[in-house]
Every structure is written in structure tokens, then in C-alpha cells.
Amino acid sequence: MTHGSTWDWQASARAAGAQPDGRFNCGAVSITHPRAIVWKRADGQVRTVSGGELQRLAGRLAGALRALGVRRGDRVAGLLSRRPETYAVALAVWRLGAIYVPLFSGFRGEGLRVRIADSEALVIVTDAANRENLGQMEGDLPPHTVAMIGGGGVETDHSLESLMQRVTQEPSLAETKIHDTATIMYTSGTSGRPKGCMIPHHGLITLSPYVTRCLAVSPDDLLFSGADAGWAYGLYTTGLAPLSMGCGRVLYEGPFDVEGWLNTARELGAGHLAAAPTAFRQIAAAGVDDRARAIKAATSAGEPLDAATFEWFQTQLGLSIHDSYGLTELGMVTANLRGPNSVALAAGSMGTCLPGFEIQLVDRGGAPVPTGEVGRIAVRDNGFLLGAGYWGRDSEWAARLQDGWWLTEDLARQDEAGRYWYGGRADDVIVSAGYNISPLEVEAALMKHPLVADAACVGEPDPVRGQAVTAYVVLREQAPADLDKVLRRWVGERVGRHAAPRRVEARTELPRTASGKLQRANLRTGGM
Template sequence: MKILLEFQALRSIWNLKSFYRLFHQDHKVFASLNLSNYEAINRCEQEVPEYFNFASDVLDQWSQVEKEEKRPSNPALWWINGQGTEVRWSFEELGSLSRKAANVLTDPCGLQKGDRVILILPRIPEWWLLNVACMRTGIIFIPGTIQLTAKDIFYRLQASKAKCIITNDVLAPIVDAIVSECQFLKTKLIISKNSRDGWLNFSELFKAAPAVHDCIKTKSQDPMTVFFTSGTTGSPKMAEHSHSSLGLGFALCGRYWMDLSPSDIIWNMSDTGWVKAALGSVFAPWLRGTCVFVHAMPQFEPKVFLNTLCTYPITTLCSAPTAYRMLVQQDLRSYKFKSLRHCLTGGEPLNPEVFAQWKSQTGLDIYEGYGQTEVGIISANLKGMKVKPGSMGRPTAPYDVQIIDESCNILPPGEEGDIAIKIDSKQPFCFFSQYIDEPGKTATTVRGDFYITGDRGTMDEDGYLWFVGRADDVIISAGYRIGPFEIESALIEHPAVVESAVVSSPDPIRGEVVKAFVVLSPSFILCNPEKLIQELQDHVKKATAPYKYPRKMEFVNQLPKTITGKIRRNELRNKEWGRI
């Protein structure tokens, strides 16, 4: 009964009287939080402040608003597990709890400002708590998907020189199997009800930790987080972001693309290992004082997903196109979404037919955004803007996005070229800082006066961007970016494989999937192709993250190569997509 009454109270904000009251209160609150200044910074109308910390300058300010305004508000975080358990934290509670978590990191764990921590957790409240705790302490957090294998985790620990890893019962044994070779790792922190030898238990330490903690003073350009990106010819790169690039860089995105306010509840389905989780589940919504809704849902289940939208007063939905492709296969008219008003997508292109089906069955448009780990949101279909199905919308501030050729000439409307961002003497503050330990790769992102995204596209006469494909060989499947190098390296470890090439292949649900062209060893006799395909797929799942395995496989006698011996993946990819 209590939960039902809370739902009714939340829904009541949509009556007209409440709308006007909240509208004026929101403007008053945003002014007191200096959000207008943050938006001006995004438009390049004001300089980035010398010091900035999202925890103290945004979250703690919202906490103060809750005390002073004394008005009904959504929680900051609303988490459910689908089995009757839920967590609701106000901004004040988030502040108090994150201070306790900060004390755990600095005292028992012995971490300090500038140390790196790898954070691999599913969608549980502690993930959000530890994100904020790291901000408060100046500790650099490195998110990772729970699908990482021992090889993946080992590489990340060694490359990042992380002093601590935080994970759960599922991945702790994998970490223990490799920890003896990780010379930089000093502390292991487990999120578990049970103790484990060699690990500090977060729950036990958290209970005893004080709730008083002074947020460390961080400069805007101090490093805050690192994301591992997929590469085409080598191991994943470490893209470093500062406190301002993520903490301030989504101010306009949250207002104009996501259309968020304190009266909204956003459900973003991104994996906690990706930058999209930072965008849609931390920075953009909390800059706007919006409630972040989370369903623990380990795997995407369309019926559970739709029932959740019918049960909870979610106003804003953000999910990958793959999810929408699966949802439109359901009878959407049999579901009644009580509060949903704004739908978002990104991470891969959205098919126009999926847009049309969703619109016809729900009456709602899907507003697509386009961005990258390194530079955030580049273009979007903003709220109130005419949506052209299949387009990525128009460039968003502060970016001047153009389609250019190899000589950096801006191409006329309709011509295909590189999607690039015009940069002046210094790059925009919302850019990533660097690829850590790889200055050469950082430098290759710039050509003349442009940052090169690595994507190909066109721009129409109205300034809308249209995605064509990757300029390199990265595969974007169900929103996951997958580099072929890791898969090819895994395949060649198998005794039956002498050589392989991995490319994207069209798929009606995932958009594109991984396909491997495999050359078998002359000594290997192929008796049962299907059995070998299954064996090779299982091998790749064990050697790298399971989502990367080749869903399609073809055995060939040889691979197309250049005169210097490099594999011509583009030729194989064009054949797959019917371009030749």
C-alpha cells in the first residue's frame, strides 16, 4: 500500500497546477545551482572553472536543495531487482552513504587521490555509490563489464597499474587466479554478504565507516575516470576523462536531448562498463536533479522490460536500438505505459522501420543521439526538433561537426566522408584528455584542424548527420564496440586455425554481428563443420569476453591481402554487406 501511494504521489506531478509550480521551482533551483553557468560553459560562452568536483558541486548542492526547498521530489536513485526488493536514496542519503564509502576507500583500502581502481560490478546500488565515493576522494575509477574474462581483467590491471579492484562473488575467483602476476594490485574489495580470504569486505567496512568526509578539492582537468576502448590492430586503449569533461560536459545533453528535469525518472539500460552508463545513469540526469531508475535485470527480457514500464512511473527511456528491435516484435498495444513520454537511443544506428513500428504502436518518437567514448555526444535529435528516421540528428554544442575528405576539405551535402569535429588551438573541454601511455595514438585522432571520429557519414542540406559505417574495422553489435584483433588472436590459439579475419555482418536484431573467416591448418581434416564452429565459438568465449564471440563463421582457403601482406578486411566486409 505504501509503494502504491508513492506511485500515485509521483504521478500527481503531471496535473497542470503541479506542472506550473514545479516549472518555476526548477528554474529557481537551477539558478541556485549555477546550472545556467554550466550550460554557458558547454556553449563556450564561459571558461571552465579552475576547480570542479561533481560530488561536491552538483550532488551536494541537490542535497541542500532537498533540505531548503522542502518540496516533494523524486529519489536520486531508485533501484529494483525484480523480486520485490528495492532501494530508494534521496540526494541527501546518496551524499551521506557515499561519504561512508569514501572513508572505506581511503582508510581500510589505503587509497588516495590519483590512484586507479578497477570497478567491475553489475547493476547494483554499490556501483553508483562507489562512483560517487571515487569522485569525493579523487580516486580514478575504471569501469568494466561483468562479462570480462580472466585475460581481459589481467590486461586491464596491468595496463592501468590499478592499485585496487572492486568486484563481486562471481568474478572474485577469476581475479584470485591471476592476482599473483599483478604486481601493481595492492587491495581487493568484494561486494558480498560473505567474507573471502585475501579480500576486504565492503559491507562489513561500510557499517563501521563514519559518514563524515571532506570532499577533496579537484581541478577541472584532473583525471576522474578511464574507459577501455576497442581497437582494430591492438589491445584496448585507455581513454582518460577529467572531472569537467564528464561532470560538466553533459549539461546541454541532459536538458535538450534527454529533456530531463527534477520531476522525471529516467531508465537507462546501458551496461555499467560503458561510457553510456556514465552519460545516462550518472552525469546527465543528476546534473538535472533527475531520478535514475535501475532494474538489476542481468539479461534483457522483453516482457519483463515492458511490464516494468507499465508498473513504474518512468518518464524517460534510454536503450540501444537492439532493445527496440526486440520490443517491436511484441504486441506493444497490449501494454499501457503509465508515464513514459520521451524515448532515446544511441550506440549504434537505429533502423527507420523500427522507429516507425515503435511510433505506430506507442505513439512515441525515438530520439537518436550519436557520440563516442572519447568526446561524448556529438549530434542528436533534440526534443522539439523534427526527427528524420535513420538520422543521428544535428550537431550539438559545443561541437562544429563537418563531413570532410582526406585533405580536410568540407564536403557538400550528400557526399560521404569522415565525420569530424572542428577544433581550434585547444580542444573542447568535454574531450577526453588522452590515450594513457599512447601519445602516438592520441595524436592520430587529429588531422589538420579536425578531430577524426573514425566514422564515415553524410550531412544533408538541413544539417542532419547520417551514419554510413566505421572507417576502421570496429564492429558495433547491440551497442557493444568490438575490435577484431582480440577475436582473431583468440581464434589463432586454437590448433585447427592457421589464420582468420573478423568483420561485421548484417543482423536483423543486433544490427551487425561478428563474423570470422577462418583458414584451417593443412594438417586438420574437417569432418564436421558445425561441430568445429561450436568448438571455436566456445574457445573464443573462454579467451575473451563472451559477447565478442563470432556468431557467424565461414571456412575459406585463403584471405584477401594487400601486396604487403595485410588482410583486406574491408573487402570481406563489403562482400558481407552486399557492396561488391
């Protein structure tokens, strides 16, 4: 069992504006940076929004939503592009004491329907880029009102700009408590029906150790992250949390594109890149140029960062990517820290326990495992976890909490220095001929082969071994005739013959969720 250094949660709460009696509304959090949001639009134009402008916009939007009948406890969904109004809408909903339901703009059909229907959203705020998508399944939704921002829409929709023009006085701030629900953030649905994680008003406070010790941003920094505000990492972790702590944020509207990202980072002076490892792998694949050298700090999260990508950035750019780990339910709980007394970085490690958190790795029976052995990650409930329950599914949340510890489905091991190393999900472990094999370990070895651009491993039924390791790979060039033999030998020499893949299949891409997480279940069922 390990814990990070102590963290004064009450001091963080006071700094964010919480009152001694627990009153706190995160919609009124202070955002002061003169370049709070620098928006690089899809058409190439740049618009800068100061903290004061963002807060004033949130106030007017709160008035517009109040005019649509939004009251305390109502759910308001946001299906929006990457634009400044996305953050202002969240702040506005929270100011009313209502509950914000962020929706990833890449969702389609059932992915949208299940989240909107489950939350029973009274109002859906959207824009022209997403209105047609919403309209395709709107008839299957409970009664609701559609509110447009930025123009467009159909005849029955309401224009938020028109409503804001008629607002004569902003609504008074709802008197909420620090642990009242502010957001329902739906999980990506990698296992079963998506669950709505209820995030209290203290969510921004939960991330203060991460912003301070991992991102380590200052008012002089401009943070670049392509994370969509439909996910916790975009809305909270690299969004309103650093904004509320004095940092500016680049908002890139277009789809991921290495050239577009690097040009924007250099043009706007955004020296800190926070992204999923997939983005860093694609930057590495594009090679080195002067634009890449404009990146002065890099942080990753969302999936394991492979050692090959970490080492490429160190060797080619002299840049260390600080990987981190967290869940929507917990917030960020481990990270490669910046600052004094930080443990040295190691390729492939997801860092040490963040200040204010406590972690233990446990076996199937719930007993702690020795240092160096793989166990399930359990995090003690410190009163400031990012999530506080599942919307309408209390029993499922309760099943996760065991004697004050929140038990994840993720596996890890800890080394003598206190660093954690991701070992996959508990249900991803491959049991072959009596060996427990981590797919992450095999994937990491495959990623170091010069032929392999991406890799995923699963266990498939085998009449002799029980399960056999099967590797799915994306190649950098045409596959040799003996690909199976080449990669089997490669893994056998680096991990062990017991872990070498018995079958290798080359694919053009691997199945991932909208947030970039690998979907091994799809590979096990033969899908994409």
C-alpha cells in the same frame, strides 16, 4: 561544416559547482532527487535511494577507501553489478582525487585482465556476483587489494561495510581542477587492444547539452536505461549526468528481458526509455501490449537505429525514438533534439549537431566534403570533449587531433536540413567494382524485409570486383531455398544493383561487443 547552437560552457560549469579559478571535483556534484535511484533487483524487490542517501554513502565509502590506502592519483577499479553502490563508489573515488576505472560486469578473463593491468589499479571494488570471475585471473594481475561490497568474498578480501562502520570522519574533499583526470574508461576494443580514455572532472558538464536538449528530462521524470555503468553511456550519459541535473534513474539489475523491462517501466512509472537500438528492435519483435504503451519518450545510442524499427515505434505506439551519436572520447555530439527550433525527425538519421559542438565531414585528405557526400566525422576540440587523452598512449591521441579537430573512424553524410546519417566506419566501407558501398545502407534495406530480424554486411575478397558484398542475416522464420536471390533482388531494387549482396548467409545471431556494437571484423575473419 556545421555547429550546434551556442552553449555557455562556463555557465554549465558554474551550475555544476565549478569555481572561477577552475577548482571542481565531480564527486561532490549535487544530487537532490528524492528518487535518485530506483533499484529493481534481480529478485524483484525494489529499493529507492534518495540523492542525499547516495551522497552520504559516497562519503562513507571515501573513508573506507582512504583506510585501504587510496590516495590522490591512485586508480580504483569497479567490477560491480547494476546496483546503487556502483555510482556511490565512483563518487567516492573522485572525492579522494583518485581515478575511477569502471569495468563492465560482463567481461571475462583477458577482457578484465588487460584493463586492470593497464590501469595498474591499486584497489578493485567488487561484489559477490563478480568475485568468482575476478578470482579466475587474479594471479595474472599486478599487486592489488580486493574490497567487497554487499558481503561475500574470500578470506583476504576487505569488507567495505566493516570499514565504513569504523570511519569516524569523512575525508575532506580533494582539491581537483576541472580538467584533471577523474576516470579511465576503456573502449570496447572493436579494433585492437582496448584504449583507456581519460575523462576529466568536467565529464558531467560535457553531457549537459545532451541531457538538456536530447533527453530533455525534468525532475518529474524517471529515466529507465539498461546501460551498464561499466560504459560511458551507463555511468555518465544516462547515469550521473542526468542525476546531477535533477532527474531520477531506474536501475534494473537483471539481464535484458523485454517482459522484465516493460513490467518494471510500468510498475515504477518510468516513462522515458534510453537504450541501444538492439533493445528497441527486440521490443518491436515482441509486439504491442499495454506495457509498451507506458513508454512516453524514447532515446537511442550506441549503434545506428534502423529505419524499420523507428517506423514501427511511430506506427504502433505513436512514439518517436530520438537517436543520437557519440564516442567515449568525445561524449554525445549529434542527436535528434527535443524542444523549440529542433529539426524534424527522419527515420534512420542520427540527428543534428548538439549545442556547443562543431562537426565537419572530411575526405581522406582532410578536406571538407560537400553536403550530401560521405566523409569522416571530425569534431572540433571545444575544451569540453568527454575525453582528454589515452592512458599511457599519448601519441595515439595526438594522431587523432589534426589542427584542433578530433578525427573519428566513423563516416556520415549530411543532408540539406543539417541532419547526419551514419555511413559506417572508415574501415568498413566496401569497395566493389569501383563503387564505395556503405554497409549501413545495405543493412538498412535488408532490415525492411519481412524475413530479416537482424543483418550485417561486410566486403569479402573477390577476384573480379576486388570485394563482394556479403550479407549475414538473422531470420524471423525458416529460410526459403532461394534466399540469396530474394534478398539480392530486394537490395538491388532499394539501394542499387551494385550494392546487392553476392552471398547471403543465415545465422542464429550476429557477433556483437558486450555493449551491443556489431563486430564486422569477426564476420570478415569467419568468427562469431
